[in-house]
Amino acid sequence: MPRRAQTEVAVLGALSTGPMTGYEVRAAIGETLGHFWHESFGQIYPTLAALEEAGAVRPAPSGRRSRTVYEITADGVDRLRDLLSEPHRAPPARNGLLLRLFFGTHLPDGAPADLLADAERQAEAALEHYAEVRDEITGDDSPEQAYRTMTLAFGEHVARAQLAWARECLAALPDAEGGGAGARG
Amino acid sequence: MPRRAQTEVAVLGALSTGPMTGYEVRAAIGETLGHFWHESFGQIYPTLAALEEAGAVRPAPSGRRSRTVYEITADGVDRLRDLLSEPHRAPPARNGLLLRLFFGTHLPDGAPADLLADAERQAEAALEHYAEVRDEITGDDSPEQAYRTMTLAFGEHVARAQLAWARECLAALPDAEGGGAGARG
DNA sequence: AGCAGCATGTAAGTGGTTACATGATTGT
DNA sequence: ACAATCATGTAACCACTTACATGCTGCT
Numbered sequence: 001m002p003r004r005a006q007t008e009v010a011v012l013g014a015l016s017t018g019p020m021t022g023y024e025v026r027a028a029i030g031e032t033l034g035h036f037w038h039e040s041f042g043q044i045y046p047t048l049a050a051l052e053e054a055g056a057v058r059p060a061p062s063g064r065r066s067r068t069v070y071e072i073t074a075d076g077v078d079r080l081r082d083l084l085s086e087p088h089r090a091p092p093a094r095n096g097l098l099l100r101l102f103f104g105t106h107l108p109d110g111a112p113a114d115l116l117a118d119a120e121r122q123a124e125a126a127l128e129h130y131a132e133v134r135d136e137i138t139g140d141d142s143p144e145q146a147y148r149t150m151t152l153a154f155g156e157h158v159a160r161a162q163l164a165w166a167r168e169c170l171a172a173l174p175d176a177e178g179g180g181a182g183a184r185g
Numbered sequence: 186m187p188r189r190a191q192t193e194v195a196v197l198g199a200l201s202t203g204p205m206t207g208y209e210v211r212a213a214i215g216e217t218l219g220h221f222w223h224e225s226f227g228q229i230y231p232t233l234a235a236l237e238e239a240g241a242v243r244p245a246p247s248g249r250r251s252r253t254v255y256e257i258t259a260d261g262v263d264r265l266r267d268l269l270s271e272p273h274r275a276p277p278a279r280n281g282l283l284l285r286l287f288f289g290t291h292l293p294d295g296a297p298a299d300l301l302a303d304a305e306r307q308a309e310a311a312l313e314h315y316a317e318v319r320d321e322i323t324g325d326d327s328p329e330q331a332y333r334t335m336t337l338a339f340g341e342h343v344a345r346a347q348l349a350w351a352r353e354c355l356a357a358l359p360d361a362e363g364g365g366a367g368a369r370g
Numbered sequence: 371a372g373c374a375g376c377a378t379g380t381a382a383g384t385g386g387t388t389a390c391a392t393g394a395t396t397g398t
Numbered sequence: 399a400c401a402a403t404c405a406t407g408t409a410a411c412c413a414c415t416t417a418c419a420t421g422c423t424g425c426t
C-alpha cells in the first residue's frame with residue numbers, strides 16, 4: 001500500500017464524522033489525531049481533489065461561495081474501510097534525539113544533559129495535554145470513544161516511558177556532564 | 186537545520202569509529218543504530234560524495250580498486266560536532282497503527298484485535314532483540330557505551346510501554362471484537 | 371563455473387513541507 | 399478601517415525509497 005493512502009485515511013476519517021471544508025479537515029485532524037498524526041494543506045487540498053475525482057467525496061451545498069464543504073459518499077465509506085483493512089507497513093524509525101545522544105561523546109559538556117532535560121519536559125507537557133483530553137472524553141461510552149481512548153492511552157504509556165527513561169538517564173549521568181543543565185534533582 | 190544534515194550525522198558518526206566503505210557505513214548504522222535510525226544506499230552514496238566535496242571525509246588507501254574506503258577528516262570531526270549541536274526539530278508524528286485503530290469502528294470484527302496483537306508481538310520481538318544487544322555490550326564501561334546504553338534503554342522503555350498498552354487494550358476489548366485474533370489470554 | 375555477498379551508483383517516483391499568493395469573513 | 403482568522407490553492411523544493419544496472423571478490 002502506498003503511503004499516500006494514509007493521508008486519504010486521515011481525510012476520509014475526518015469527513016466520516018461530518019461534512020467539512022479542507023481547512024476544517026486539517027483542524028479536525030490536528031485536534032483529534034494530533035498526538036499521532038498530522039497533515040499540511042499541501043497534502044489535504046490535492047487529496048480532497050483526488051478523492052472528489054474518484055467519487056469518494058463530493059461538495060455539499062454551503063451558504064458561501066468562498067468555501068467548499070465536502071461530504072463523504074457511500075463510495076468514500078467503502079474506500080475508507082478498504083484502506084483501513086490494508087496491511088500496515090511501518091516506515092523505518094528515525095529518532096533525532098537518540099541519534100544525537102548516541103554520539104554524546106562528541107558533544108560539549110552538558111549538551112547530553114540538555115537533550116535529556118528536553119525529552120523530560122516534552123514528556124511532561126504531553127502528559128498534561130493527555131490529561132486534558134481524558135477529561136474531555138470521559139462519560140462518553142460510545143464505540144468511537146473506546147478507540148479514541150486506546151490511542152490516547154498509547155500516548156500516555158509512551159510519554160510515561162520517556163519520562164522515566166529521561167530521569168533515569170539524567171540520574172546516571174556523571175556530575176561533570178550535568179553542568180549545562182544546571183543543578184538537578 | 187535541514188533534515189538532510191541528519192544523514193550526514195549518521196554517516197560521519199559511523200566513520201568516527203573507523204574508516205569504512207559506503208556499504209559498510211550502511212551496515213554499521215543498521216547494526217548499532219538499528220532500532221532508531223536507518224539509511225538507504227540512495228542516501229548514503231550521494232551524502233558521502235557531498236561530504237568528500239566538503240572535505241569532511243576523504244578516500245583512504247585500500248587494497249582493492251573496486252571499493253572506496255572513506256575516513257573522516259579533522260574538518261569532518263568538527264562538522265559532526267557542529268551538526269550535533271544544532272537544535273533538534275522533531276518531525277510531526279505519524280503512527281499508522283494508531284491511525285487505523287482510531288477508526289476502529291469502520292473496521293471488520295476482529296481487525297482491531299489483530300492490530301493490537303501485532304503491536305504486542307512487535308514489542309515482544311523488540312525486547313528480545315534488546316536483551317541480546319544488552320548482553321553484547323555489558324562489561325564495557327567506556328563513555329561511548331554509556332551513551333549507547335541510554336539509547337538502548339529508550340528502546341526498552343518504549344517497547345515495554347507498548348507491550349503493556351497492547352495487553353491492556355486487548356483485555357478491554359469486548360468479546361465480540363476479539364474473534365478475529367482467536368482465543369487470547 | 372557459478373553463486374553469494376560485497377560494492378557502487380543512478381533514475382524515477384513518492385510523500386511531504388514550506389513559502390507564497392490570494393481573497394472572504396468576522397469581530398472590534 | 400483594521401486585524402485576525404477562515405479558506406483555497408500552487409510551486410518549488412527536500413528527503414527518501416525503490417528498482418535497476420553494473421561489476422568485483424571469495425568460496426566451493
